[in-house]
Amino acid sequence: MKYQVTITETLSRKISIEAPTAEIAEEQVRGLYRDEEIVLGNSDFCYFNVDVCGEEAEPFYLSTEGDFSLYFGDCMELLLLLGDKVDMVFADPPYFLSNGGISVQSGKIVSVNKGEWDKGIPVEEIHAFNMKWIGMCRDVLTDNGTIWISGTYHNIFSVANALASLGFKILNVITWVKTNPPPNISCRYFTYSTEFIIWARKMAKVPHYYNYELMKAINGDKQMTDVWRLPAIAPWEKTCGKHPTQKPLSLMSRIILASTKKGDKILDPFCGSGTTGIAANLLERNFVGIEREREYVEMSKRRRQEIENPITAESYRTRIKDIDFVEHYEYML
Numbered sequence: 302m303k304y305q306v307t308i309t310e311t312l313s314r315k316i317s318i319e320a321p322t323a324e325i326a327e328e329q330v331r332g333l334y335r336d337e338e339i340v341l342g343n344s345d346f347c348y349f350n351v352d353v354c355g356e357e358a359e360p361f362y363l364s365t366e367g368d369f370s371l372y373f374g375d376c377m378e379l380l381l382l383l384g385d386k387v388d389m390v391f392a393d394p395p396y397f398l399s400n401g402g403i404s405v406q407s408g409k410i411v412s413v414n415k416g417e418w419d420k421g422i423p424v425e426e427i428h429a430f431n432m433k434w435i436g437m438c439r440d441v442l443t444d445n446g447t448i449w450i451s452g453t454y455h456n457i458f459s460v461a462n463a464l465a466s467l468g469f470k471i472l473n474v475i476t477w478v479k480t481n482p483p484p485n486i487s488c489r490y491f492t493y494s495t496e497f498i499i500w501a502r503k504m505a506k507v508p509h510y511y512n513y514e515l516m517k518a519i520n521g522d523k524q525m526t527d528v529w530r531l532p533a534i535a536p537w538e539k540t541c542g543k544h545p546t547q548k549p550l551s552l553m554s555r556i557i558l559a560s561t562k563k564g565d566k567i568l569d570p571f572c573g574s575g576t577t578g579i580a581a582n583l584l585e586r587n588f589v590g591i592e593r594e595r596e597y598v599e600m601s602k603r604r605r606q607e608i609e610n611p612i613t614a615e616s617y618r619t620r621i622k623d624i625d626f627v628e629h630y631e632y633m634l
């Protein structure tokens with residue numbers, strides 16, 4: 302891949318360079334300055350701005366309607382190469398909790414290891430990782446856009462700090478209470494039955510979109526609270542294969558309905574099996590997903606192709622409580 306790194310700085314120079322990755326390109330430009338014994342950012346050299354742009358990335362898969370594009374690779378690279386801005390980001394990043402523990406699934410003892418991408422790393426590294434990808438997502442969000450990020454205690458405090466440091470305004474912290482959590486087999490802790498999802502807007506002073514009326518209607522005409530009781534993933538959501546941390550369509554649908562309008566563009570930089578995209582398309586929103594494991598981009602593609610059959614798509618809509626509600630609600634309006 303060719304990248305163009307442009308540095309605009311105090312001496313009004315502009316430098317462009319070609320390199321195989323964005324990081325190498327940036328490092329090469331910094332190297333040129335080191336040769337001249339200029340340290341970027343020191344007091345004599347007060348202004349510089351590094352702008353990396355590459356050729357626009359090619360999607361691994363694009364639906365015929367153009368409403369579902371899937372990119373195969375590392376989001377840290379690909380986020381720099383997306384064309385248009387997006388209205389909302391949902392991210393289910395690595396939680397860094399795969400440390401050899403065990404749990405129970407369908408009555409069987411199973412390992413909680415999700416994959417290499419989820420292995421525990423030192424807290425400083427978790428925070429540096431979160432700062433980097435959240436900063437990149439901020440650049441691709443529209444000014445009135447919002448971001449949702451899910452997590453557990455392993456990563457969520459770092460995510461909240463990163464959002465605040467990067468200038469986001471936190472709007473809510475949703476507690477997702479799983480109505481059917483697996484038991485705690487060690488019997489030394491309370492059963493883990495919750496996940497958190499932080500909702501934040503890009504700009505402190507630019508208003509965001511919240512579909513208050515619809516959320517209230519879904520909640521039996523009472524204000525929707527920040528505690529959502531929704532079941533964990535159901536077997537009918539796994540017809541195209543298994544992802545170890547697949548999110549339920551019911552959770553994604555509520556997030557999308559609360560914070561986007563029909564036709565909006567939604568980005569998921571860690572899209573796994575593509576759940577965000579499936580919920581987005583069932584609700585007539587556009588989707589851009591990034592995933593770096595081939596097995597999972599293939600799975601997302603199969604899931605998207607599955608809902609090309611209108612009967613399957615409709616059967617999913619009727620099984621997702623909020624979508625089923627909206628279809629009747631819109632009819633009554």
Ligand SMILES: C[S@@+](CC[C@H](N)C(=O)[O-])C[C@H]1O[C@@H](n2cnc3c(N)ncnc32)[C@H](O)[C@@H]1O
Pocket residue numbers: 374375376377393394395396418544546547548549570571572573574575576577591592593594597
């Ligand atoms: C927690 S899972 C997301 C699951 C997804 N929400 C779903 O419903 O299927 C995180 C995903 O991010 C992917 N991943 C991890 N690091 C990545 C990176 N730097 N760039 C792109 N994908 C990454 C992993 O392969 C994994 O599939």
